[in-house]
Amino acid sequence: MKRLITLLAAAFLLATTAPAFAHFQMLYTPEMNKMGKLEFKLVFAHPAESGHVMKMDKPQEFYVINKEKKTDLLGTIKPIKWTSAMNSDEGFETTFSARGGDYIFVLVPAPYFEKEEDTYIQQITKVITNGDAVPTDWDKPAGLKTEWVPLDRPYALYPGMTFRAVLLGDGKPVADAEVEIEYMNYTPDMKKNAFAKKGNIEAPSDHFITMVHKTDANGMLTFTPPFAGWWGICALGSGPDKKFQDKELSQDAVIWIQATNPKK
Ligand SMILES: [Cu+2]
Known part of the structure; x- marks a missing residue:
């Protein structure tokens, strides 16, 4: 019995302290190239492995x-x-009703307190949609504390096309920044408000769940989505705010891109 309790305690500890893959602020809508009614889910979770959902204020x-x-x-x-x-x-x-041109959706969440690390996380998130293929705003900064400014349209990518973006912190390029990229493997179910039960792919190893990249000397990131779907790109701590309520704050910049297969 004692052994069982020890085992259970160990399992519990493992479950609660398991190295979380990257958390991502989701601002999800199934299709970035759409006019008319767009449905959005604002969720702070671990979409690469249907992991821990964190309470959003x-x-x-x-x-x-x-x-x-x-x-x-x-x-x-x-x-x-x-x-x-x-x-x-x-x-x-x-829900939002979109017409022509680009729509830059910006979400600045309240800082989330991560108990295990005793720090706050704030992932300032951008999603850009377009309904009529007329580009208007996609390449302009939104003036955020930290953000990705695309050099390629994030909604018009075939798998294998390269996406580039410049990371800004306080309006200036952030060189040599650490960047995490994840595939949204568990597709959000818009009706059930849940991740799909099964992932779309099985990663060969953990290295492919959270992919670690860097910006170059000009603050630019280059990434080529290898297959269709949503990809989250997150720069860690690139924002100017380093403290929140006397604790450390990681003010991150997130952008989501969508790679789409040809129809045939
Ligand atoms: Cu996490």
Whole structure:
């Protein structure tokens, strides 16, 4: 019995301290190239392995920029419970009606307190959609504390096409920054508010779950999605704010890109 308890305790410890693959602030809509009604899920989780879902507090900011016009969306979000293979916790959802041109969706979440590391995490997140193939705003900075400014349209990539973006912190390029890239392997189920039960791929080893990259001397990242789907790109601690409520803060920049297969 004692041995069983020890085993259980060890298993519990392992489960709660298992090296988490990268957490990603999701701002998910199934199709980046779409006009009309877009549905979004705002969830802070580990989408590469349907891992731990973390409770989101009300975001600090959530808005969209289209043809240089900014529209506040904070008032449109509704709380939801999001479920992964590990747990369920609170996020948000909204819908938005898109017309022509680019839409830069910007989410500035409230800092999340990561107990195990005794630090706060704030992943400032951008998702760019387009409905009519007329590019308008995609290559312009949104003026965030830290952000990725694309050099290639993040919604118009075939698998095998290269995506480049410059990382800005406080408006200036961030050279030699550490960047994590993950494939959204567990596709979000928009009806069930949950990750798919099964992953799309099986990684050959953990090296392929969180891929580690660096920006170059000009703050540029080059990444080529090898297959179709959503890919999350996150620069760690590239923002100017290093403290929140007397604790360390990692102010990260996230952008999601979508690679799409040809129809045939
Ligand atoms: Cu995590």
